[in-house]
Amino acid sequence: MSSITREKYRQEKKTTDAAEEEKPVQKVRVRLIPIWLRLILVLIFFALAAICGAMIGYGVIGDGHPVDVLKPSTWQHIIDLVEKETE
Template identity: 35%
Template sequence: MSEQKKTTQTKTQLTPFGRFIVTMFFLWITATIGALIGYSVIGKGNPIEVFDPQTWIHLVEVLYQSFF
């Protein structure tokens, strides 16, 4: 009879906090890509303007005025 070698595999698992951080990172990346695509393709604007704070201030003002 031949001896069978038993292989052990170690699995690395993230803690709940680690999973939360990874999830938030991917959510941030997805939101950034979505904003870039939305602003440049749908809105026909310069995609770099997504990172301009004045763009977001204007967006918040428009949303605030439409709701209140």
């Protein structure tokens, strides 16, 4: 009878040791927006913020029309003014 109790004890010991040695399962993080898409979105938002800032600065603070800031002739005029003052 003592051999049966030893066998049961060994089996129970093995199952408890195996349960204690198991590592906790790590959760896998699933990103809703991938990193490459985040970078593209940040660049797009940066460009939109720069355009909106230029429109506010040129149209609201300055005396021009906000849409004129998108025309290449406006930027050429600004570049000419800057280069003329440096000479």
